[in-house]
Amino acid sequence: MDKVIVGKTISVTEEGFMTDFSQWDKGIGDAIAAENCIVLTPRHWEVLDYIQTEYKNEVPLSIRKIGKSGIVDIKEFYQLFPVAPLKTATKIAGIPKPVSCI
Amino acid sequence: MKRIVILGAGTGGTMMAQHLNKEVDKKTWSISIVDDRKDHYYQPGFLFLPFDQYKPEDIVKPIKDFIPKGVDFINVGIEKILPEEHQVVLANGNTLIYDILIIATGSEIAPEETEGMKGTEWEKSVFTFYTFEGAKALRDKLKNWEGGKLVVHITEMPIKCPVAPLEFAFLADSFFKDKGMRDKVDITYVTPLSGAFTKPKATAALEYLLKEKNITIESDFAIESVDNESKTINDYGGKTVPFDILVTVPTNKGSELIELSGMGDELNFIPTDKATLQSKKYPDVFVIGDATNVPTSKAGSVVHFEAEILTENILSYIKGQKMEEEFDGHANCFIETGGGKALLIDFNYDHEPVTGTFPIAGIGPLRLLKESRFNHWGKLAFKWVYWNMLLKARPIPFVSAKMNVAGKNYN
Numbered sequence: 001m002d003k004v005i006v007g008k009t010i011s012v013t014e015e016g017f018m019t020d021f022s023q024w025d026k027g028i029g030d031a032i033a034a035e036n037c038i039v040l041t042p043r044h045w046e047v048l049d050y051i052q053t054e055y056k057n058e059v060p061l062s063i064r065k066i067g068k069s070g071i072v073d074i075k076e077f078y079q080l081f082p083v084a085p086l087k088t089a090t091k092i093a094g095i096p097k098p099v100s101c102i
Numbered sequence: 103m104k105r106i107v108i109l110g111a112g113t114g115g116t117m118m119a120q121h122l123n124k125e126v127d128k129k130t131w132s133i134s135i136v137d138d139r140k141d142h143y144y145q146p147g148f149l150f151l152p153f154d155q156y157k158p159e160d161i162v163k164p165i166k167d168f169i170p171k172g173v174d175f176i177n178v179g180i181e182k183i184l185p186e187e188h189q190v191v192l193a194n195g196n197t198l199i200y201d202i203l204i205i206a207t208g209s210e211i212a213p214e215e216t217e218g219m220k221g222t223e224w225e226k227s228v229f230t231f232y233t234f235e236g237a238k239a240l241r242d243k244l245k246n247w248e249g250g251k252l253v254v255h256i257t258e259m260p261i262k263c264p265v266a267p268l269e270f271a272f273l274a275d276s277f278f279k280d281k282g283m284r285d286k287v288d289i290t291y292v293t294p295l296s297g298a299f300t301k302p303k304a305t306a307a308l309e310y311l312l313k314e315k316n317i318t319i320e321s322d323f324a325i326e327s328v329d330n331e332s333k334t335i336n337d338y339g340g341k342t343v344p345f346d347i348l349v350t351v352p353t354n355k356g357s358e359l360i361e362l363s364g365m366g367d368e369l370n371f372i373p374t375d376k377a378t379l380q381s382k383k384y385p386d387v388f389v390i391g392d393a394t395n396v397p398t399s400k401a402g403s404v405v406h407f408e409a410e411i412l413t414e415n416i417l418s419y420i421k422g423q424k425m426e427e428e429f430d431g432h433a434n435c436f437i438e439t440g441g442g443k444a445l446l447i448d449f450n451y452d453h454e455p456v457t458g459t460f461p462i463a464g465i466g467p468l469r470l471l472k473e474s475r476f477n478h479w480g481k482l483a484f485k486w487v488y489w490n491m492l493l494k495a496r497p498i499p500f501v502s503a504k505m506n507v508a509g510k511n512y513n
Contacts, residue, residue, distance in 0.1 A: 060395075063294075063324060064258065065368055074324070078338040084296060084322045 006031045017090065017097045021055075024094030032092045036083070040092070044080050047072050048093045055095040061086065062098065104131050106416075107190055107200040109180055109359075111137035113145075113402050113493070114391030115206035116168045117409040120495035123170045125417055133172070134198065136190070138179035140165060143234055144488055145262075146402065146481075149269055149438065151237035152244055153277045160485070162234070168493045180207075183363035185384045202386055202416060205372060207359060209262050209392035209400060213352035216257055218328035228328060228348045231270060232262070240349065244277070249286030250346030255335060256293045257325055259300075260369075261354045262392055262400040265447075267291070268298060268308060269438040270349060275315040276440030292320045292335065292343055301454035304447055307471050311439055354400070356393055371395040376451065377428035379412045380419075388412060398431035398451060406492055407432045410503040432505040434460075436481035444477035446470055450505040456512055461500035463509030470510065 003012045010023045016032075018024060029048065033040045040048075050071045054061055063086050067074040081088040090098055106122060108115045119135045126133070147161030169175045179193030183203070190198045211232045213219040219228065231237040254271045261267075271291050278284040291298070291312060298308040298319060312319055326338045334344045356370030365383075366372050373382040374394035381387035390412055391405040398404055408429055415425040431451030438444050446468050447455035459466040468477055491498060 060397075062258075062368075068368060074338050075326070078324070082339055085324075087296070 013097070015097065018094045019096065021052075021094050029092050029094065032094075036081075036088050036092070038081065038088070038092070043072075044092075047077065047080060047089060051089055051093045052095065055090075055093070060098065061090065104201040105199065106131060106133045106202045106204065107198050108133070108135040108204045108206060109137075109183070109190065110206035110208055110357075110393070111135050111139070111165045111169065111175070112142070112206060112208050112391070114208070114393075114405040114409065115204070116142070116165075116493050117406065117495050118204050118206065118390060118412065119173045120168075120170055120493070121409055121413040122416065123172050124495070125413060126420065128172060131420075132174065134174040134176055135169060136176045136178065136180055136192065136198070137165060138177065138193065140177070142168060142493075144485055146488070147485065148231050148234065148237040149266055149273070151234075152231050152240040152270075153273055154241055154245070156485075158234070158238060163489065180359050181362075183359065183365060185363065185365060185381075185387060188386060200386070202388065202419070203384075204412075204416075205360075205365075205381075205387065205389045205393050206391055207357040207393045209354045209356055209371070211352040212355045213350075215353040215355075216325055216328060218330055219257075219350065219352060221328060221330040223328070223330045223333065223348075227333060227346060228330075228350065230350055230352055231266075232351055243347065247347065249278075249283055251288045251290065251344055253290045253292055253335065253343055253345035253348045255291075255323075255325070255343075255348060255350040256295075257351060257353050258294055260400060261351050263435070264300065264399055264401075265435055265437045267293075267349075267351050268312075271317050272311065272315060272440040273438055275317060279441075289315075289317045290320055290343060290345075291317055292323045294322065294324050296321050301449065303457075304455040304471060307445070308437075311473075315440070354392075360393070367395055376431065378415050378425045379408060379429055380415070380425070388416065396429070396431070399433040399435070401433055401435060402488070402492070403434040404432070406498075407434075407503040409495065430504050432503060434501070436477060436484065438478065438481060439473050442478050443473040443475055444481045445473055446477045446480065448505060448510070453505060453507065453510070453512070456510050458510035460509060461506075463506065465509075 002009050006027050011019045077085050141162050142165045144161040147156045150156040181191040181193050183190050225239045229240040231240055254267050256267050278287045297305040299305045323337045327336050334342045336342050356366050360366040360370040372389045374389040374396055376396040390408050392400040411427045411429045414427040418425045434448045436444050436446050449455040458470040460468045460470050
């Protein structure tokens, strides 16, 4: 389905995950974060950059993986994205819902 | 003489030994299967053991009874795989050189991954039914328990048989009702997922059942530690759930052998092509069952379907032909819901579980995603099917390796 955010049209799933990463930009990231009651700081962006890089390299993401990334530990990951952090962070990063939950 | 070596004589390894023994030309190929264990467990039975519905002897038989004549069963441990050298080093110092390696080493629980889980309360008030010993210890605890807070918990995904903890919660509800003490037991289901299951339609059906059975669900719970003193589990987000009995599914990992051999991901699961089941890195290595990282359930039904596909692919590989068979992620699981009823779900990589009829479209007799007594009998009958058909790689009538979309209501 289509969704209009900061004046741009993006395609998203019912749960709000973007389906076309080429439509994403930082402004959209900020706006999705705001919808989830998060104000993005440089520390958030370090984590989001990491998540996007892993996605581009087709590496499956999991909370465990992020905890071992060297970028952030799980505790801090939860402080940055307090509710369901992996799902929230991937949503803001504009990439599909992680398939780590089978 | 060329050699196929199978590592692990559990469900997947045994089925591959049976299939290949029938299919490959034994004049040019030998087949060996390596496992240091003596016993083969019917793992779905671990769910029933705590409630004393199955006896320990119902669910264990000797491994060697299921290895066909013509396959060499090597009953020793495995030290290391050397994939670059096409060799497997055994614990007795021997080395096996292979032309084709099939890894079927499964997954194991790793309670030590969570702080405090294997602490002073382990098998006193902290239990798991994911091992034979654990399920027996839990049975002994439940026998005389006078009630309190029962917490059923999943540490992190993926886990073997992702519906098993839900079934445990449902069966516990029944068990305490039958004992006339359901009012003395508080049941909470704690999961790292956002709902009862990973797929939307099944989640809705299962959450309805949880509610009906008065089981509280605590979702999005990422455990940080088990506190053995206060008897609580605590998550990274600051949530705390108290327990009198904690029944947890610890982190599941692939075999340590995979880590030692440098062949796994961060959980020791092996990067595997999800269609052909060939290792992504080594063309002469194939992986089956829980040992893979393919995005479907870790379950016996999956292994059964994979075994049929993998057999065809290995035969093509032997002939130097392109592997035509593609695994679709097919999984088929009975979900015990208590009170002598069960649900059935049938799904694959692309199609989530929905309502419908199985295995014959429009007829059944089994109903998908709906509780019925017939489904429960199906689940109980499955123990016989497992020992007598599945492990011997006999085809199950009407049930194909690839999922059938007919008879399913996708709207």
